[in-house]
Amino acid sequence: MRFFSRLLDRLWAAAASRGAVRMLLLVSFTESVFFPLPPDLLLIPMALAARERALRLAAICLAASVAGGVAGYFVGMFFMDVAGMPIVRFYGLQEQYHAVKEWYDAYSAWAVAVAGLTPVPYKLCTLTAGAFRIDFITFLLASVASRGLRFFVIAGLIYLFGERVRYFLERRFDLVLLVTLVLGVLGFMALKFLN
Template identity: 45%
Template sequence: MIRRLYDWVLHWAETPYGVPALFLLAFAESSFFPVPPDVLLIALAISIPARAFRFAFVCSLGSVLGGILGYSIGFEFYDLIGKPIIEFYHGQEKFEEIRQLYDQYGTWAVFIAGLTPIPYKVFTIASGVFNFKFVTFMLASIVSRSLRFFAVSALIWFFGPKIKHFIDKYFNLLVMAFTIALIGGFVLLKYVF
């Protein structure tokens, strides 16, 4: 099923509705949809590299606005809407761990979730459930989601179509390596400097 959704998302890159589809996909993925917008972002950026950063902006905007919906679902409608979404992604057993991450790391929990392949929707909904500061949630979302999508677009803009296969094959590994380097940098700043 996920593969069919993936293929369906990719087909939008070949239509005149690719940019609106990218916005809607990024919006939906931040609150309930399983396919990450990177798939369509990569396809669009490869098809028109000169617009790669415009596509990243559209993707970031859709994702952040979708995150607001996810936050609202958690804050106002958790039992009705949020809980079934979390259960669909088998996140109920992780929910207490997520609460501990919020208690321990706060903003960094949202930031890392926004940057990595971790299902962001779980964190947007959790932010509302745990009554996480909305302004802080928004700032972490804007920075992390923009960093993620602009980094993908920058790679495509710089390397062109030959990078698509590399990104497709190693996307999760690349994001995790970047995240580890980022966390390592903060640990160094905290304990060394």
């Protein structure tokens, strides 16, 4: 717990620095391929520091994250053996790799939407989506929908409620992601039903 607390303190300090937006872009992009920390950890303090920019920061986060997802997709498609599998092994995600294959068999690229909203490593889904040749447009739409929902819910809460959200998110971050996941799944089910 002490490590997590120190890490959060460093992220709060980084969020106030001059290069914070560039750092948010870099973290959002690389987290989609190989970096271990989610961009939410920077988005939250940056949005709290400038509430009027919260939605703009979420859009930056989304754009960089989806761009990273596209990079991960093509790494998986063309370089899975050389670059993708070493990343999977580095994070000890071999079992999850096979589970994601089953998700794709059952749900196509919409499995990416689940990963985009939950603590399931998004990088695993971007790499495997390319490796398993999931339809690129569906992959892209699922990524935009899930990552957008995740980042804009966080930014929207901060925009509306400010500092009170900081303490709630620090203590209940997993709960926020779970609620977002449930809402996302209900949204996808509604879209499927309407079609």
